[in-house]
Amino acid sequence: MSQTKVNKAVLAYSGGLDTSIILKWLQDTYDCEVVTFTADLGQGDEVEDARSKAIAGGVESIYIEDLREEFVRDYVFPMFRANAIYEGEYLLGTSIARPLISKRMIEIANAEGADAVSHGATGKGNDQVRFEFGFYALKPDVKVIAPWREWDLVSREDMLNFAEKHDIPVERKREGSKSPYSMDANLLHISYEGYDLEDPWCEPSEEMWRWSVSPESAPDSPEYIELTYQAGDIIAINGEAMTPAQVLTELNRLGGKHGIGRIDIVENRFVGMKSRGCYETPGGTIMLKAHRAIESLTLDREAAHLKDELMPRYAKMVYNGFWFAPERVMLQAAIDASQVNVNGDVRLKLYKGNVDVVGRRSEQSMFDERLCTFEDDEGAYDQKDAGGFIKLNALRLRMAKLAGK
Template sequence: MKVVLAYSGGLDTTVLLTWLQEKYNAEVICYCANVGQEEELDGLEEKALKHGAVKCIVDNIEEEFAKDYIFPMMQANAIYEGTYLLGTSIARPLIAKRMMDIVLEEGAEAICHGATGKGNDQVRFELTAYAIKPDIKIIAPWRMPEDFPFKGRTDMINYLEKRGIPCQVSAKKPYSTDRNLLHISFEGGILEDPWNEADESMWVMTKPLSQAKDEAEYIEISFEKGVPVAVNGEALSPAALMRKLNELGCEHAIGRIDIVENRFTGMKDRGIYETPGGTILQAAHRAMESICMDREVMHLRDSLIPKYATLVYNGFWFAPEREMLQAAVEKSQETVTGDVRLKLFKGAVHTVGRKSDLSLYNPELVSFDEEGGYDQTDATGFIKLNALRLRVRAAMQNK
């Protein structure tokens, strides 16, 4: 059997690589996606081949991740449960898609991942896999206790030592992390008690407020049809633009959140996230829309945000309902073109200016000093018609 394994080279996936060969006599193709996690990936292919993989693919998909996943999601202003910018959620379907591309290219029969049976990632990986190849075999070892009897790190280390397989294991962090171009997450360990404050030494992508710049910084972000294309007048590739905004957000301590969210599997989970560039981008996009989008289009799109965000969170990126919503979102963004000026200061993003050749903002209409073609007497009938049902109700109550 030929299996594509989601591989990082760490303890867990080194065990999986060996276990797949022993359990299934499998030909294992290791796959590692570079989505901006800033981890050292050099030597990964050599390590995988040394431990028995028939092939190892280290795949830089940062540009695709930003262009085809982060930016379309940002066009929708997707925020899960009002707080979470979906940093981990949006990376999973792309990683799973690339794994399935390799399955099809290599004629593999199965994929294997190390996601646990409690979390969301198992769902995100597998929904994507089934959407692409309905008959794919999925090996999820942590859901196979009879065949995969490991209880923790000690068992895994002993397993590798017995087979003479070296695996350098760093001191275990008191939490788990996941990083990409959009964010970094921290979960588990000492963070499982929602009363515990995260230690300042934990943070990676943002400076603490006490070390943030003491002077505000003004920046401009340019959009074309709801997609960011430049920062301070400099055209940037999607991934480069995200890195630039992450740097700016870091310096001003922007983008930290500490939340308890509802997992798809039913349990509540405490998560801590840093999303510096995404937080800046979301504020800028909202500001751009405010002068370019028709009121009813905006309100209708906004009513779809909870559904869209839930689909992303739950792993339904490749579902027809998400694709239908995306088409509506893209239509809503046709006029969202122009520039937004922001002030970054001490953890906050302030919108201070916006302009567009497609702006619907008419200063003459709203001015207190000019009529601007607006007949104020028209408001009398407008108000009376809107009040009709209220007046009828009041008359009935007063009888």
């Protein structure tokens, strides 16, 4: 029995094996009422299954909420304004979902008068950090219960035995397998870890992927699409106005159809270890390419370069769970200010796993054909001026050489 008395706890609940066991474990270990919260971030059919499982587990207060629009509008889109990508490859699909879940859990805890929150993240992963940073940033005195850091269940077999002992239904997704893939899905991506992926030399099987065809099996003809931007966010696809969640849903469909967005990486976790994961991010892959294209036309050179210098810091903040930290909020304000003139259209060609930019236009374009033409520029640029520019900027190089003889 825990030394700290808990009257009511809000549990981040998926209805899967881990959180079903945690629900019962919380009830027994802390002798408390458990409120379950399931966020629909676009992960699919499993959301409503959570309701019946929570009811079967004796839960009276059940929250199941469709947060897809808020997720894309207030978390995914702001992150893509920064062109955030972690360690050159990872588009932060899992990372960016955690702040919203944390925020809503604290709001529910306040509404329910709960004195604790709980999650199913393991003591080895990043998610425990992301969840708990969010909890403490929004409710500094909240008690956090992390069962994986408290209980004595150390293996999948232990968990299956616990489930059998307490009559907790278990769905065996891979018959005969002792370690199925650990998957996490939302509108931005789906991730795969564990099982044979624990060997970084092992190539993922084609059967593992859920959202996309292989590039080899993608259509033999390219597909052209046009994205319309307003203040750095996509507001229409092929001229059809869409909400943020609709945009990402449609880009996922298009990207998956053409084999876009698969990656297989070894990443550095915040807790110190390396981990191997595979990710499908079809819509996000398209968004990153298109956003950089419209920025190339509309952003001042130094503003664009400063964004690129700051981006790795921003991406690391998101990856490590510092979404609510003052430095991320401050940096977001600067990024958003840079997006005022990021308006216009980008035309893309989708083909066999590739996203090619084939056109971009904007009423705020800083591209001036007269300045860069090889033909007569009608006096827009005096090439003689370049001589003085070069001599002034080369002065320190000349002085260094002369000083060194």
